[in-house]
Amino acid sequence: MDKTDIRDAATIIVLRDPHRAPAVLMGQRGKDAAFMPGKFVFPGGAVDTNDAMVPITPLDKLHSKRLTEESHLTPQTLAAAAIRELWEETGQIIGHKAKWRDAPKGWRGFATAGYQPNGAALEFFFRAVTPKGRTRRFDARFFLTRADDLVTNPDDFGGAEDELAHLQWVPLAKARNFDLPFITQVVLAELGGRIKRGEPASSVPFFRNDDEKNLISRLGNRSLL
Template sequence: MDKTSIRDAATIIVLRDRASNPRILMGQRGAKAVFMPNKFVFPGGAVDAGDRAIPLAKPVAAPCAARLADQSTLPANALAAAAIRELWEETGQILGTAADWPDAPQGWRGFARTGHRPSPDGLQFVFRAITPKGLPRRFDARFFLADAGALASDPDDFSNAEDELRDLQWIPLAQARDFDLPFITQVVLAEVSARVHDTAPPATVPFFRNDDEAHLVAQLGGDSPLR
């Protein structure tokens, strides 16, 4: 695939202690990474072809599935599966339901050995952004918000994580901007900060298009774009 083509991607923001001291799960990309080296990011990555066929424990919640369907032909379950898989691969955290999964496909067998099937329960679609032109890789990323209370794993145990992200940690939301963040992560943080005490699915979802002439933000499900 042409590295400059836009690939579908999913990113997951896990929020902990939202009622008292809100913290978010982030890690630092390696210095030799082609895409966003050294930056602190949320777990996430490209949607794999096999993510379309992953049997989720339950469907994506209707409001979020409807928003995901706006201007997209990719099934909501594929995006949710990608978010859950990336969370597992990059942090070792499990968003799933206790159940046997003897026929798990390659890429999910480690997850299945924990005794869980992936579940989008509690996932909320909160942001969409397209990587700007000029970068070595471009993604059409959908950002999901999840509460740490939905994790089926110890939130402080990163022993099952792969090595794509280092220095995994729960960063206080109020201090996150002190880290070396990509610009789009800063934009998403503002959206998350506004939703800390709002647990209902958003009525509209910001879509940061990253047009060359104007960084246009449209509201998926809304009536008009915002500049």
């Protein structure tokens, strides 16, 4: 698979009230967006160079190990990108109180709020490469976190930038009523299984979207067809 035009990306699934009325934080991309216009998506986007320069609480060792498979980026960089995208697109913060000097571009607002990113709150959940032929292609790592790990008011999106409209907590039972990308539907199905099991899966699904065969493998496990 030619990876020269594929950008590394990070996406974050924030799960609220998983036991009684599970819902996830989503927003709608603009109708004129170059990538997935008009679709309801999780917060996320491309990894920035500066994401490798921030102080971040490490992820759990198991998730860190899985993130290193077939990746040139560190787990901390990928987790930081997911937390930054959540902050930019929703105004929500996953972090811990700490002073932070000389924050790089893209992180200054986060630092001014008085927090450093908390990677320990994230679970590596899913990975997928955008199929060939799309206007933009990403190798996206999906992270799962709980609304309880937000240090901000989960219903206040006043600090969000304007990249996503109609920010809201979408009940899992009603998510398929929204205009979703195919891969988001797959991730939501995986999340439903995760909630039903009540414990993490033994491996992480990886949709490779290979040109020759759309191989589905599981990081930390044997390949499946």
